[in-house]
Amino acid sequence: MPHTDQMNVNLATRLGEVAVCFERALVNDLAPVNALACHVERYRGKMLRPTLVLTTGMAVREGMVSSTSIDQQLNSLAAVVEMIHMSTLVHDDVLDEADLRRGGATINILRGNETAVMLGDFLISSSFHLCSSVGEPWLNSALGEMTTQLCAGEILQLSHRGNLTLDEATYFDIVRRKTGVLAGACCGLAAKLAGASATVAESLRLYGEELGIAFQIQDDVLDLVGEEQIVGKTLGIDLRKGKFTLPIVVHLARCSLLERAETIAVIEACDAERLIRLVESTGALTAARERARQLVEHAKGRLAVLSESRARQMLVEIADAAIERTF
Amino acid sequence: MPHTDQMNVNLATRLGEVAVCFERALVNDLAPVNALACHVERYRGKMLRPTLVLTTGMAVREGMVSSTSIDQQLNSLAAVVEMIHMSTLVHDDVLDEADLRRGGATINILRGNETAVMLGDFLISSSFHLCSSVGEPWLNSALGEMTTQLCAGEILQLSHRGNLTLDEATYFDIVRRKTGVLAGACCGLAAKLAGASATVAESLRLYGEELGIAFQIQDDVLDLVGEEQIVGKTLGIDLRKGKFTLPIVVHLARCSLLERAETIAVIEACDAERLIRLVESTGALTAARERARQLVEHAKGRLAVLSESRARQMLVEIADAAIERTF
Numbered sequence: 216m217p218h219t220d221q222m223n224v225n226l227a228t229r230l231g232e233v234a235v236c237f238e239r240a241l242v243n244d245l246a247p248v249n250a251l252a253c254h255v256e257r258y259r260g261k262m263l264r265p266t267l268v269l270t271t272g273m274a275v276r277e278g279m280v281s282s283t284s285i286d287q288q289l290n291s292l293a294a295v296v297e298m299i300h301m302s303t304l305v306h307d308d309v310l311d312e313a314d315l316r317r318g319g320a321t322i323n324i325l326r327g328n329e330t331a332v333m334l335g336d337f338l339i340s341s342s343f344h345l346c347s348s349v350g351e352p353w354l355n356s357a358l359g360e361m362t363t364q365l366c367a368g369e370i371l372q373l374s375h376r377g378n379l380t381l382d383e384a385t386y387f388d389i390v391r392r393k394t395g396v397l398a399g400a401c402c403g404l405a406a407k408l409a410g411a412s413a414t415v416a417e418s419l420r421l422y423g424e425e426l427g428i429a430f431q432i433q434d435d436v437l438d439l440v441g442e443e444q445i446v447g448k449t450l451g452i453d454l455r456k457g458k459f460t461l462p463i464v465v466h467l468a469r470c471s472l473l474e475r476a477e478t479i480a481v482i483e484a485c486d487a488e489r490l491i492r493l494v495e496s497t498g499a500l501t502a503a504r505e506r507a508r509q510l511v512e513h514a515k516g517r518l519a520v521l522s523e524s525r526a527r528q529m530l531v532e533i534a535d536a537a538i539e540r541t542f
Numbered sequence: 543m544p545h546t547d548q549m550n551v552n553l554a555t556r557l558g559e560v561a562v563c564f565e566r567a568l569v570n571d572l573a574p575v576n577a578l579a580c581h582v583e584r585y586r587g588k589m590l591r592p593t594l595v596l597t598t599g600m601a602v603r604e605g606m607v608s609s610t611s612i613d614q615q616l617n618s619l620a621a622v623v624e625m626i627h628m629s630t631l632v633h634d635d636v637l638d639e640a641d642l643r644r645g646g647a648t649i650n651i652l653r654g655n656e657t658a659v660m661l662g663d664f665l666i667s668s669s670f671h672l673c674s675s676v677g678e679p680w681l682n683s684a685l686g687e688m689t690t691q692l693c694a695g696e697i698l699q700l701s702h703r704g705n706l707t708l709d710e711a712t713y714f715d716i717v718r719r720k721t722g723v724l725a726g727a728c729c730g731l732a733a734k735l736a737g738a739s740a741t742v743a744e745s746l747r748l749y750g751e752e753l754g755i756a757f758q759i760q761d762d763v764l765d766l767v768g769e770e771q772i773v774g775k776t777l778g779i780d781l782r783k784g785k786f787t788l789p790i791v792v793h794l795a796r797c798s799l800l801e802r803a804e805t806i807a808v809i810e811a812c813d814a815e816r817l818i819r820l821v822e823s824t825g826a827l828t829a830a831r832e833r834a835r836q837l838v839e840h841a842k843g844r845l846a847v848l849s850e851s852r853a854r855q856m857l858v859e860i861a862d863a864a865i866e867r868t869f
Contacts, residue, residue, distance in 0.1 A: 247701035248694045306663065310656040329637040330700050332659060336633065336666065337693035343670045344686030352674065355682045359671030366664035367575045373657050374574035 222525040226269060229290065233265045236294040240345040241338075251334050254322060255301055264300050265293035267401040267426075267533070271419055274518075274526035275409035288349050288408050295346045296401050299362060302338035305331055354404060361400045368392025372458060379459075379467060379479065386464045390431045391424065398427030418520040422530065425514035430537040432507040435460030436500065437540075440491055461506065466499035507538045549852040553596060556617065560592045564621040567672040568665075578661050582628055591627050592620035594728040594753075594860070598746055601845075601853035602736035615676050615735050622673045623728050626689060629665035632658055681731060688727045695719025699785060706786075706794060706806065713791045717758045718751065725754030745847040749857065752841035757864040759834035762787030763827065764867075767818055788833065793826035834865045 234256075241252035272289040276282075308321040309331045323331035339362070346358050372389045375381050403420025411419065439462050459467075463482075467475060474493065481489045494500050511534045521527045564586075568579035599616040603609075635648040636658045650658035666689070673685050699716045702708050730747025738746065766789050786794075790809075794802060801820065808816045821827050838861045848854045 243690075243694055245694050245698050248697050251697060302663075306659050309659060327700075328655075330697065332633050332636060332662075333693050333696045333700065335659075336629075336662070337690060337697065339663065339666055340686060340689035340693055344683065344690055347679065347683035347686050350679070352677070352679045352682070355679070356671065356674035359667060359674050362667035363570075363664060363671050366660055366667055367570055367572050369660045370575050370578060370657065370664065371572050373654070373660065 222273075222529065225273070226266065226529075229269050229286070229293075230262055230265060232290050233262070233269070233293040233297070234259070236290050236345075237297060240294060240298070240341055248337065251322065251330070251337075255305065255334065255338065258301055258304055259297070262293075262297060263533075264296045264397065264401050267398060267423060267530075268293040268296060268405040270526050270529050270533070271402045271405040271423075272409040274521050274524055274530060275406050275411045275415065275419075277522055277524035277526060279410065285409060288351070289405055291345060291349045292354070292401075292405060292408060295342045295349075295358065296397065298338050298342035298345065299358070299365075300397065302335045302342065303365065305335040305338065309335070349408075351408065354408070357400065357404055361396055364392050364396045368396070376458065379475075381459050381464055381467075383461075383464055383468065386459070386461060387428070390428050394431040395424040395427040398430070399424030415520045418517045422514045422517035422534075425510045425517070426534050426537055429507040429510035429514065429534070432461050432503055432510070433538045433540065436462060436503055436507070439463075439487075439494065440500070461503040462494045462500045465502050466494045466497050469497040469499060504538075511535065511538055549600075549856065552600070553593065553856075556596045556613070556620075557589055557592060559617050560589070560596070560620040560624070561586070563617050563672075564624060567621060567625070567668055575664065578657070578664075582632065582661065582665065585628055585631055586624070589620075589624060590860075591623045591724065591728050594725060594750060594857075595620040595623060595732040597853050597856050597860070598729045598732040598750075599736040601848050601851055601857060602733050602738045602742065602746075604849055604851040604853060606737065612736060615678070616732055618672060618676045619681070619728075619732060619735060622669045622676075622685065623724065625665050625669035625672065626685070626692075627724065629662045629669065630692065632665065633662040636662070676735075678735065681735070684727065684731055688723055691719050691723045695723070703785065706802075708786050708791055708794075710788075710791055710795065713786070713788060714755070717755050721758040722751040722754040725757070726751030742847045745844045749841045749844035749861075752837045752844070753861050753864055756834040756837035756841065756861070759788050759830055759837070760865045760867065763789060763830055763834070766790075766814075766821065767827070788830040789821045789827045792829050793821045793824050796824040796826060831865075838862065838865055 237259075238252075238256065241249075241255075243249055243252070268289055272285070276285070305322060309323045309328050321331070322334055343355070343358070347355055368389055368391070371385075372393065375385065375389070399420045400423070402423030403416050406416040406419040407413075438460055463478075467478065470478065470493075474497070478490070478493050481493060491500070514534045515531050518527055518530055521530075561583075565579075565583065568576075568582075570576055570579070595616060599612070603612070632648075636650045636655050648658070670682070670685070674682055695716055695718070698712075699720065702712065702716070726747045727750070729750030730743050733743040733746040734740075765787055790805075794805065797805065797820075801824070805817070805820050808820060818827070841861045842858050845854055845857055848857075
């Protein structure tokens with residue numbers, strides 16, 4: 216389908232522009248700062264968040280006269296959200312004492328925790344500076360609120376570390392703040408920049424938020440039954456850090472006192488194979504997967520506010536892909 | 543002097559308003575986040591940065607019709623700079639593995655490094671959010687640029703850790719970015735908000751920057767010859783972290799190869815008393831003090847753009863106090 220190809224070509228071109236915008240925003244007159252910024256660019260993966268911004272923008276502007284200035288604003292927003300995401304990765308690696316990211320050594324390992332903390336701060340600051348160049352004051356306020364929520368979500372999660380009685384409502388509150396809010400902002404703010412009505416922008420924000428939560432649940436499932444776990448090597452890093460994932464939360468809520476004690480012993484013994492069998496026995500793994508599937512269906516339903524277009528179709532595909540991936 | 547008293551009363555009232563603004567901006571719907579925010583409020587010391595904002599604002603507005611809306615904007619800016627300063631304190635404590643601040647245990651000790659990193663991020667984000675509520679888009683841009691410089695300064699300092707050949711120019715570049723830029727922003731941005739011309743605002747920014755650098759040099763001097771060092775207990779924390787302070791930088795540049803080797807041995811042995819004698823022998827301690835004094839004189843000279851007022855007099859007193867303090 217040449218039509219499909221053109222969309223992918225456009226998106227790839229725009230993502231290239233976003234990468235340039237990202238790099239330019241981090242250029243500094245100090246060599247040690249530039250060296251770190253170059254290292255961080257290697258962290259860039261599939262650019263999921265910029266893709267959400269650009270695709271939402273395209274879907275909203277379907278049928279409108281094209282505008283270079285709006286395209287540039289959307290490119291800047293895409294670079295801003297990627298920078299915020301990257302600052303959380305750099306600080307997460309410090310927290311998790313991670314030594315590898317995307318096949319390369321992490322900053323904390325290469326240059327020490329101090330530099331990694333400062334680099335994360337540098338990225339947050341640069342993202343706010345870049346954001347203020349868009350020339351839409353409401354965007355600064357919205358992004359400030361969003362990152363505040365993101366940090367609050369992390370703090371909430373840390374306060375529940377190792378809490379065996381974490382309930383589903385709190386789990387979802389954490390995940391919404393930590394993952395949902397950023398993906399929701401990508402779509403909601405892109406829609407507003409692109410000229411969508413408040414109702415349409417809110418629907419797209421909810422699309423992003425539900426997609427983000429589904430994405431996290433899939434991460435949780437893979438943390439338990441991902442390839443590395445299936446071959447019995449390691450228990451998921453989340454579990455080892457005392458972060459309870461949805462399958463475990465649902466399982467602990469469903470099981471008897473005896474099964475509960477057994478589960479805790481198995482977690483402490485880091486026995487992934489037995490843990491998977493236990494979590495499957497109460498149907499908790501299936502329930503978690505089902506919950507992610509429902510969220511994706513909800514998210515896709517939110518797209519009904521948009522007219523039919525290739526960009527809208529791509530948003531559907533992104534939602535489906537969130538729970539179909541195995542890595 | 544009742545006139546003097548009135549200025550102090552006004553300032554104290556305004557600082558009280560700033561504290562309320564600060565607290566309100568950190569209120570969150572999550573209990574664990576509020577608990578941390580309350581802890582951070584205990585870090586609040588003399589509120590030097592808010593005092594610079596408010597006093598500069600008062601000095602600029604001397605003789606003008608009073609404006610509640612401008613006063614509120616200045617209060618918000620004062621809370622914003624205090625929040626940025628506090629976020630740097632929280633992250634510095636993680637970097638320095640500090641266990642005490644203002645007589646209480648640090649967040650990193652009480653709640654772990656993870657929570658401290660996240661709390662710092664929460665404070666940065668909240669400061670940007672609060673800043674966007676002032677309703678002056680240029681302020682978002684200026685603060686984004688300022689915090690980016692601040693982080694760049696920290697990264698530059700980390701890249702020179704333990705560098706025995708650190709030259710004076712690089713030392714001043716680090717200190718300007720780390721300390722000067724924030725104090726400069728307090729005065730320059732407050733002046734602009736208060737309605738000063740670009741020339742007056744720039745003079746006041748330079749006043750703040752020079753004051754900030756002098757303040758840091760005095761810290762450096764106290765790190766070496768402060769009361770705790772004089773009684774021979776500990777060598778300054780900066781030196782132990784491989785951060786070279788101005789007296790040491792000047793001393794190493796002045797001394798012979800033999801004295802240099804001796805100095806390094808004395809630093810490694812953490813012998814504060816001998817180090818002080820060595821640094822005094824080359825006149826480096828006197829030179830550092832003299833440099834701080836010159837900066838304070840320069841800073842005071844910048845105030846000539848302001849008409850005579852009690853607020854201007856207070857800015858003179860703040861500058862003098864920066865190098866007269868012994869703690």
